[in-house]
Amino acid sequence: MAVARNKDPYVATCDVLSAFDLSPAAGKRVLVKPNAGRVAAPGDGVTTNPAVVGAVIDAFVSAGADVAVGESPITGVKTLEALEATGIAAVARERDCPLIDMDARPPIDVALPEGEVIDSLKVCPEVFEYDLVVSVPVMKIHMHTGVTLAVKNMKGCLWRRSKVELHMLPPLEGRNDKPLNIAIAVMSRALRPHFSVVDGTIGMEGLGPSAGTPRRFDTVVAGADAFAVDAVACRLMNRSAQDIGHLRSGAERGLGIIDLKRIDVTPSHWTEWAEYFEAAPASLSFEFPNVEVLDEQSCSACQSTLLLLLQRNGPELLEYFPKDHPLRIAIGKGHEDVPLETLCIGNCTARHKARGIFVSGCPPVGSAILKRVKAMREEASGGA
Numbered sequence: 001m002a003v004a005r006n007k008d009p010y011v012a013t014c015d016v017l018s019a020f021d022l023s024p025a026a027g028k029r030v031l032v033k034p035n036a037g038r039v040a041a042p043g044d045g046v047t048t049n050p051a052v053v054g055a056v057i058d059a060f061v062s063a064g065a066d067v068a069v070g071e072s073p074i075t076g077v078k079t080l081e082a083l084e085a086t087g088i089a090a091v092a093r094e095r096d097c098p099l100i101d102m103d104a105r106p107p108i109d110v111a112l113p114e115g116e117v118i119d120s121l122k123v124c125p126e127v128f129e130y131d132l133v134v135s136v137p138v139m140k141i142h143m144h145t146g147v148t149l150a151v152k153n154m155k156g157c158l159w160r161r162s163k164v165e166l167h168m169l170p171p172l173e174g175r176n177d178k179p180l181n182i183a184i185a186v187m188s189r190a191l192r193p194h195f196s197v198v199d200g201t202i203g204m205e206g207l208g209p210s211a212g213t214p215r216r217f218d219t220v221v222a223g224a225d226a227f228a229v230d231a232v233a234c235r236l237m238n239r240s241a242q243d244i245g246h247l248r249s250g251a252e253r254g255l256g257i258i259d260l261k262r263i264d265v266t267p268s269h270w271t272e273w274a275e276y277f278e279a280a281p282a283s284l285s286f287e288f289p290n291v292e293v294l295d296e297q298s299c300s301a302c303q304s305t306l307l308l309l310l311q312r313n314g315p316e317l318l319e320y321f322p323k324d325h326p327l328r329i330a331i332g333k334g335h336e337d338v339p340l341e342t343l344c345i346g347n348c349t350a351r352h353k354a355r356g357i358f359v360s361g362c363p364p365v366g367s368a369i370l371k372r373v374k375a376m377r378e379e380a381s382g383g384a
């Protein structure tokens, strides 16, 4: 494993990759899989820095590989729109590197006989058509999985909406492990990248993966074992991979190494660069005291929509919903019931719409939620 630091993300990435002999990639087709799962601007810490992607493309092309960049974003986001917004399309075009909408073609069904919580995956076909897959995530805190790094970034190789299924698994009887964590770990049986480059130039802390705070860190991590790369990245974020459910589960199943004593990292003083990345708050209501979010098995698409809406419009709207009479919002498919007058957001809550106010969509559109919240605000203020 290697770690490099530089204020210039392109230089940092070139430095970290210079620690590896990439010549085995000569003559191979290489699929670079960044995190471009959302429409976000470069520097927001939501998606991979385009300069990092540019350096990865250049390194593999210099090694003699035929490189393409591909992505399958979260539900409701169009691939090419996200690649443009993130600046990744521009760096790829400058290099005549093809961009692939991995949602465009039918998926390949992959059986997972030892999947435990999932028995098959719908995988974007390009994953099997390229010789090598390089996972290039951005270093982020994730409100559900602790962190999102090289292993979890491969979830963006699951086809279209099938990603959501990993968030919808029933709890495991008699076990504390979250099914989502086990699903991400066992997904690695089919979707383990051949090489990983974690972009920690501008990461995200707090309410990741999309509504947190960008965190400049000027650091890039790389290596062949995605679990080991993630373990090193975790240590740099002042965390232990043992505390990250999907990494621990994967290591327990022999899918990678997370024990830092067994991982060689250059340079030897790399741990001196560790900095604490703020954790995600335990509940969304913590951040928005006059909102009570009832979240049962939602996925990050609904959460992101809601969080961004509250962040942008919260103070203006929420003064009408005092702490002792909060705005109650339900998301996710796991609700047995919801209290009367709950704002039910997303198609997953449709069966409860008779008990409250319903906004359809998967994910729902922010402007439609805003319209309903404004109507509720008017009612709460007596139509004034």
Ligand code: SF4
Binding pocket: 075, 164, 297, 298, 299, 300, 301, 302, 331, 332, 333, 345, 346, 347, 348, 349, 361, 362, 363, 364
């Ligand atoms: S409605 Fe929301 S929680 Fe349900 S699958 Fe769609 S985006 Fe995810």
